[in-house]
């Protein structure tokens with residue numbers, strides 16, 4: 555499936571200081587797209603005509619509003635918004651899961667997605683044509699993983715939030731997906747591989763992904779995301795969607 559010329563299209567990506575978010579930004583820029591990026595740490599991109607980068611914690615509602623406003627002030631129309639920022643922590647058994655630690659995780663993985671989504675749906679309604687919202691989900695949205703309660707709960711909630719948003723906002727031009735990118739070799743994967751088998755019994759499978767290099771690459775994920783956003787035949791029939799494995 556060929557991608558159209560995407561030069562000039564504007565994408566917002568949260569959590570773009572490293573990993574999937576930074577990889578997507580680099581890929582999009584190489585296609586001539588323009589990007590508005592945020593994370594808490596410095597971003598590996600130079601601000602310029604095609605790049606806006608901001609130090610933002612996605613769990614801060616006011617900061618996310620300001621970030622969205624800056625993106626609109628710089629680029630005008632936003633075509634694609636990707637809520638990518640997330641944390642795996644805390645990795646503990648449910649019996650040891652501290653309520654405050656669970657809230658901290660949900661502040662980022664759920665409320666961060668909520669704040670980004672709220673800004674984007676209002677932006678889409680304010681201008682002609684559709685807008686595409688990709689909320690980055692995970693296989694952990696579909697089933698529990700021992701040790702990952704907080705992450706699983708947050709990602710499952712992102713899927714339900716996205717389905718609800720789509721029902722409410724389709725009439726205003728929104729196309730929203732909760733999309734699982736598959737296994738991508740980032741810092742999050744390093745953190746997973748460093749977990750003890752006692753807390754995370756599935757860890758051996760992740761060592762095997764690394765040993766056999768079974769990861770989805772950034773170009774593979776980027777191509778599928780852009781097909782979902784900009785190619786009619788590339789759209790998912792369902793809001794919850796999964797990028798196919800590149801290798802097996």
Ligand SMILES: NC(=O)c1ccc[n+]([C@@H]2O[C@H](COP(=O)([O-])OP(=O)(O)OC[C@H]3O[C@@H](n4cnc5c(N)ncnc54)[C@H](OP(=O)(O)O)[C@@H]3O)[C@@H](O)[C@H]2O)c1
Pocket residue numbers: 568569570571572573574575592593594595596610611612613637638639640641662690691692693734735736737738739740741742743
């Ligand atoms: N890697 C995988 O195999 C995999 C599989 C399934 C789903 N995913 C999902 O894919 C997305 C990207 O994951 P990744 O593997 O690239 O993770 P990563 O390597 O840990 O990077 C996470 C990114 O999110 C940012 N972030 C974290 N907390 C933030 C906050 N409060 N405010 C703003 N930014 C924040 C981080 O930047 P700062 O620390 O600088 O803020 C970083 O840029 C996540 O939604 C993850 O759940 C990943």
